[in-house]
Amino acid sequence: xxxxxxxxxxxxxxxxxxxxxxxxxxxxHRAMYWYKQKAKxxxxxxFVYSYEKxxxxxxxPSRFSPECPNSSLLNLHLxxxxxxxSALYLCASSPGGGLVTEAFFGQGTRLxxx
Amino acid sequence: xxxxxxxxxxxTLSEEAFLTINCTYTAxxxxxxxxxxQYPGEGLQLLLKATKADDKGSNKGFEATYRxxxxxxxxEKGSVQVSDSAVYFCxxxxxxxxxxFGTGTRxxxxx
Numbered sequence: 001x002x003x004x005x006x007x008x009x010x011x012x013x014x015x016x017x018x019x020x021x022x023x024x025x026x027x028x029h030r031a032m033y034w035y036k037q038k039a040k041x042x043x044x045x046x047f048v049y050s051y052e053k054x055x056x057x058x059x060x061p062s063r064f065s066p067e068c069p070n071s072s073l074l075n076l077h078l079x080x081x082x083x084x085x086s087a088l089y090l091c092a093s094s095p096g097g098g099l100v101t102e103a104f105f106g107q108g109t110r111l112x113x114x
Numbered sequence: 115x116x117x118x119x120x121x122x123x124x125x126t127l128s129e130e131a132f133l134t135i136n137c138t139y140t141a142x143x144x145x146x147x148x149x150x151x152q153y154p155g156e157g158l159q160l161l162l163k164a165t166k167a168d169d170k171g172s173n174k175g176f177e178a179t180y181r182x183x184x185x186x187x188x189x190e191k192g193s194v195q196v197s198d199s200a201v202y203f204c205x206x207x208x209x210x211x212x213x214x215f216g217t218g219t220r221x222x223x224x225x
Contacts, residue, residue, distance in 0.1 A: 100207035
């Protein structure tokens with residue numbers, strides 16, 4: 001099973017709302033990622049968790065707050081977003097602890113900020 | 115820094131034509147290389163990979179060979195189908211737990 005499950009698939013939120021994106025994998029992978037993808041652009045790395053610790057933060061604004069409750073789950077908490085944050089948010093996982101030798105992505109959450 | 119360069123798209127082909135999408139990379143070490151495919155409205159699917167020089171990754175009729183001497187990982191398919199229409203991303207990993215993507219190449223296949 002190489003499935004990474006993301007919920008919800010679609011989310012519309014106002015600029016004053018607080019919402020969370022969720023991601024789950026059961027491949028025993030120890031690295032999990034959040035990427036942001038704008039239309040017709042490649043995915044941009046936001047955060048990496050390695051063995052449940054935040055290892056990479058690509059200077060993401062604090063209105064995005066990641067959380068890794070355990071080795072299978074990854075959350076992205078959203079607060080006071082701007083319309084330009086509207087994008088496809090992708091979660092991924094890989095074995096972890098070294099160069100990425102394989103990485104699997106979820107179907108993404110399409111976020112619209114109004 | 116590490117980077118991936120892909121050919122500009124869109125690549126427009128007729129069904130059963132031969133496909134090549136060029137990918138070259140810059141890396142300080144010995145990266146792992148990947149091709150991902152993204153269909154409209156979906157996430158990324160791992161298409162194939164190669165983790166060392168001269169390795170050939172293959173899947174669903176697609177192939178790519180890791181060429182260290184030319185720092186390339188070109189994607190090829192002998193006979194494309196309409197269902198292959200998608201965006202293809204070349205990617206590399208040259209750091210612990212980090213995956214870097216090229217800009218993507220849109221493929222359009224017409225009957």
